[in-house]
């Protein structure tokens with residue numbers, strides 16, 4: 001089997017060779033000075049990725065779902081009220097996680113492909129008594145981008161803690177944790193951070209830490225307890241050895257390289273690159289006459305696209321696209337699972353990847369018997385890219 005297939009699912013994503021090389025070096029002792037330097041400096045650097053100068057980073061072995069748990073398990077106590085802004089499957093998962101930690105959960109829903117407006121959240125939060133609100137910045141099931149800034153502003157007004165699931169957004173979509181008043185942002189390594197799966201991240205702001213310290217009951221999850229991890233994270237930053245549970249040392253080597261690359265590009269430049277590639281990809285999709293799941297461009301993610309199959313085509317087209325060298329993902333939003341597919345274009349994705357993916361989609365659709373104007377999607381993407389030349 002060829003190893004050159006272009007992996008363009010919305011996570012895990014393709015990983016750059018220097019990151020892979022870092023992963024393959026022999027493990028170091030997690031208490032060795034060399035590892036302490038790598039991990040300590042990387043923990044510190046993460047504040048610049050989240051734009052959370054006052055944040056307390058937690059970096060632990062686990063997937064994004066663990067990060068989701070770790071984001072709320074330390075804040076919620078039995079009987080607390082939580083509001084979940086629902087933009088799809090992963091928002092609903094957050095509702096389940098909050099319930100598991102004893103919260104009474106209200107979900108603010110929107111029609112499929114739409115995003116609840118801050119005003120609607122304001123109405124619910126005005127009833128009072130809410131401890132926390134979750135927002136999925138990009139719900140990977142629908143490709144819907146939530147208005148984190150507007151929603152967080154409303155929550156702040158009501159003194160409600162804001163927890164953002166940035167698994168499909170962090171390090172690609174514009175996000176300014178401190179400035180926007182977000183208390184916790186969680187993510188995983190396998191998406192726009194451009195590292196293989198296996199690291200869970202939580203960035204907790206000062207209000208979140210204060211709420212944690214004011215708890216009356218112990219955290220129900222042992223592994224997720226900020227109280228057990230915080231001294232370890234702080235020790236690494238102070239270049240001292242510490243241990244609670246073994247860090248994924250090789251993944252941390254990879255993370256160090258990836259974070260250096262991300263910060264060398266710069267956050268605004270990175271957000272802009274993702275916008276440029278997403279706009280180009282979506283112009284190609286429009287030119288092929290395909291409809292997207294997000295109901296309007298302003299609520300469409302820049303990290304991925306969710307696209308309906310044309311009439312007469314089903315998920316078997318993904319096999320034909322794979323035969324053309326590009327791996328895409330099927331649907332996961334239960335109501336439309338078999339009617340759409342998903343494309344990731346985040347991390348180190350570049351203009352050539354966008355064109356390659358559109359070309360493979362065109363040929364795959366043609367092979368599936370759909371009427372396709374071959375080249376129309378690629379040409380539209382080319383025009384879009386040429387209008388906004390690459391800056392780097």
Ligand code: PMP
Nearest residue numbers: 063064065090138140167168188
């Ligand atoms: N939240 C979002 C928005 C996601 O896209 C995902 C994974 N696709 C998760 C949470 C869960 O992450 P993981 O699969 O790494 O547990």
